[in-house]
Amino acid sequence: MVSFDPDRPIKKPEHEVGCDLSLLSVDELQKRITLLEEEIIRLKMACDSKEAGKKAAESLFKASK
Numbered sequence: 001m002v003s004f005d006p007d008r009p010i011k012k013p014e015h016e017v018g019c020d021l022s023l024l025s026v027d028e029l030q031k032r033i034t035l036l037e038e039e040i041i042r043l044k045m046a047c048d049s050k051e052a053g054k055k056a057a058e059s060l061f062k063a064s065k
Contacts (some may be wrong), residue, residue, distance in 0.1 A: 015032045
């Protein structure tokens with residue numbers, strides 16, 4: 001069960017897609033680029049893992065026919 005702690009601050013995302021970038025420094029922009037590149041790698045790894053699971057399941061069902 002997930003509980004809500006009203007005393008715990010809500011974590012604001014470090015970057016929101018489509019947000020105004022005009023007030024950010026070059027350093028802040030570079031940090032966001034790094035953050036997003038790391039997130040892309042994480043997302044690709046999740047896709048690869050799911051694809052591997054899907055292929056394994058398909059292979060299992062093909063073998064049982």
